[in-house]
Amino acid sequence: MEAAPVCNETISPEEFPKPEQAHRRSKASSGKKDAEADIELLCKAVPQIGKVFRVIDKIGEGTFSSVYLGEAQMLDGTRQKFALKHLIPTSHPTRIAAELQCLTVAGGRDNVIGVTYCFRKEDHVVIVMPYLEHRAIVDIIGSLSFEEVRLYIYNLLKALRHVHQFGIIHRDIKPNNFLYNRKTNEYALVDFGLAQGTADTQIDLLKVCRSTLRGGGSPATPAPTQRTKPAPTGGARSAEPSHRTKQSSTTIPAPNPPNPHPTASTSAPLPSPVAPSSSSSTICRKAVPKRRNVTAGSTSRSKHSKELSGLRKLQRPVFGERNMNSCAQAPSAAKASSARTEFVKVAKAEDPANRRCVAGRGTAPLRSQGANHKPPRAVPPSATCSCFQTDRVCNICLSRKQQIAPRAGTPGFRAPEVLTKCPNQGTAIDMWSAGVILLSLLSGRYPFFKASDDLIALSQIMTIRGSRETIQAAKTFGKSIVCSRELPRQDLRVLCETLRGRRPSPDDDHDVTPLNPAHGKTKTLGETPSHCPAGQDDRSDCKPSSKHPDTGDTQAVSMETEDERGWDRVPDEAYELLDRLLDLNPATRITAADALKHPLFRGLMQQRV
Ligand code: ADP
Ligand code: MG
Ligand code: ZN
Numbered sequence: 001m002e003a004a005p006v007c008n009e010t011i012s013p014e015e016f017p018k019p020e021q022a023h024r025r026s027k028a029s030s031g032k033k034d035a036e037a038d039i040e041l042l043c044k045a046v047p048q049i050g051k052v053f054r055v056i057d058k059i060g061e062g063t064f065s066s067v068y069l070g071e072a073q074m075l076d077g078t079r080q081k082f083a084l085k086h087l088i089p090t091s092h093p094t095r096i097a098a099e100l101q102c103l104t105v106a107g108g109r110d111n112v113i114g115v116t117y118c119f120r121k122e123d124h125v126v127i128v129m130p131y132l133e134h135r136a137i138v139d140i141i142g143s144l145s146f147e148e149v150r151l152y153i154y155n156l157l158k159a160l161r162h163v164h165q166f167g168i169i170h171r172d173i174k175p176n177n178f179l180y181n182r183k184t185n186e187y188a189l190v191d192f193g194l195a196q197g198t199a200d201t202q203i204d205l206l207k208v209c210r211s212t213l214r215g216g217g218s219p220a221t222p223a224p225t226q227r228t229k230p231a232p233t234g235g236a237r238s239a240e241p242s243h244r245t246k247q248s249s250t251t252i253p254a255p256n257p258p259n260p261h262p263t264a265s266t267s268a269p270l271p272s273p274v275a276p277s278s279s280s281s282t283i284c285r286k287a288v289p290k291r292r293n294v295t296a297g298s299t300s301r302s303k304h305s306k307e308l309s310g311l312r313k314l315q316r317p318v319f320g321e322r323n324m325n326s327c328a329q330a331p332s333a334a335k336a337s338s339a340r341t342e343f344v345k346v347a348k349a350e351d352p353a354n355r356r357c358v359a360g361r362g363t364a365p366l367r368s369q370g371a372n373h374k375p376p377r378a379v380p381p382s383a384t385c386s387c388f389q390t391d392r393v394c395n396i397c398l399s400r401k402q403q404i405a406p407r408a409g410t411p412g413f414r415a416p417e418v419l420t421k422c423p424n425q426g427t428a429i430d431m432w433s434a435g436v437i438l439l440s441l442l443s444g445r446y447p448f449f450k451a452s453d454d455l456i457a458l459s460q461i462m463t464i465r466g467s468r469e470t471i472q473a474a475k476t477f478g479k480s481i482v483c484s485r486e487l488p489r490q491d492l493r494v495l496c497e498t499l500r501g502r503r504p505s506p507d508d509d510h511d512v513t514p515l516n517p518a519h520g521k522t523k524t525l526g527e528t529p530s531h532c533p534a535g536q537d538d539r540s541d542c543k544p545s546s547k548h549p550d551t552g553d554t555q556a557v558s559m560e561t562e563d564e565r566g567w568d569r570v571p572d573e574a575y576e577l578l579d580r581l582l583d584l585n586p587a588t589r590i591t592a593a594d595a596l597k598h599p600l601f602r603g604l605m606q607q608r609v
Helices: 030-045 047-052 093-106 137-143 146-165 204-214 278-296 303-311 321-326 333-338 428-443 454-465 467-476 492-499 559-564 572-581 592-596
Strands: 054-061 065-073 079-087 117-121 124-130 178-181 186-189 341-344 480-483 512-514 521-523 545-547 554-556
Touching: 030 047, 030 054, 030 065, 030 079, 047 065, 047 117, 093 124, 093 146, 093 204, 137 428, 146 178, 146 186, 146 428, 146 572, 146 592, 428 492, 428 572, 428 592, 454 467, 454 480, 467 480, 492 572, 572 592
Parallel strands: none
Antiparallel strands: 054 065, 065 079, 079 124, 117 124, 178 186, 341 480, 512 521, 545 554
């Protein structure tokens, strides 16, 4: 291939050291050895990568991609770092092309990562992006100042406003996908692997995915070609999409600067196999739930992430699944645990939320175990079965087909309309996820919600936002929820300050109940929030903790230090914005454009951050 311009410079493949040189040195840990082996496989699978880049390390691994750090020597003699995202070979071409198109059309501005190149050899695709050095939020959350949090959210909202302007719903907004370099104050929204389009999306290839989702059929069954995770690079695959053409190494230079008005010609970053067709659409649709399953189990995604989670064991979610069954946990989690939640049919198909919703018709009522494709008005719930608005599900309802609605994303960040499988979902789902991030940052707890089951996730939301309010909001988008007990809405400032250890918890004097021998003891819950989050043991005294930058040791943070970071004077505006982001009703939830105008960001609007 020929070198393509990178930031107005040209890289010359001949000048680059061989990739093997980069990882020849012996490394002690098996993780490093694995990374080296993966790098070797990557360079074998896509030899051009090794000619252009010195592949330094593996920096991320998910079920759908592995990300490497590569360095290229530019013509002017400087060296530049790049992130090389190697997509799993079984990813559907349309899905890959859609991800690339999001990057080429919307990337490179407003805190959205750009794309520099794309390499393809046969079924291996490597997306080359500018590299942004960053640390995982879990490692820095305990040491962030309020001002840093304010800027982080401001910059996230800027990225969201930008992608939403293009009709892109990101669908996987979480700190792992919003990179933050604390030293340089740089931010980057990454990972459009789950993105979908709004009704008027400017991303042509997202229209393909969108129309497919609308087209019916159960998204619950992944395509066989996507069921088995292949070796990270070049390994044997269990199946291969038959429509792929074998082709020699191909490079696709990305437009730079990005084109804000995408046309058909920019819509096909990959060669011929990605042309929208009915067959590719079908697989594209099926790709979604597979991704969902994987992100739900993100803690066990890879060796890499396992190592990281091991290091982070002292940081626990405010809600965990364990506590949902133990009644011995954090802010009213016990209430949620004993509160059974179910969806039941509603008679009305009205959807006031559809102003912002994208995914076509189908406001059919839902129940978690199965749902009905028939318009609810046509079949009154009481006429079809006897379980309407009861806390059980009858056999008739159990035998119904699954409700079709996108559910991709990470459970703890899923909006109520996603959890209740509302088929009409819009950009508001990203705003909810941004709200969960803000809640995490203000409370100093990451992750805040952790659940692998949608109903548990919903009950966790109800614990914070109130069960009556959640039920009320769900009605507006055509869902009915039955909750066996009432959970009061929490005051967000009280909640966050309690979790930060800034307010005494009324539970402090209560009995201490063993929760899990492995994790010491946690306090029994009272009626008001306890500051001791799920699974948090006594060692950290339930105060925010931070990691020593070098040793990784967790240290309790003193109130004085907290005060210096501005946590003693968090303005009401922060909680007001949080309340608007965590609006249970997607139709009234604040948009990114409006959130940027929020008084919390006074003084930042003119600033090009
Ligand atoms: P996946 O689809 O597997 O989640 P992502 O695009 O989210 O892939 O990338 C996985 C991880 O790789 C990110 O969480 C981040 O840590 C790292 N990463 C991705 N892109 C970049 C980049 N441009 N610069 C630095 N690191 C990146
Ligand atoms: Mg990701
Ligand atoms: Zn029934």
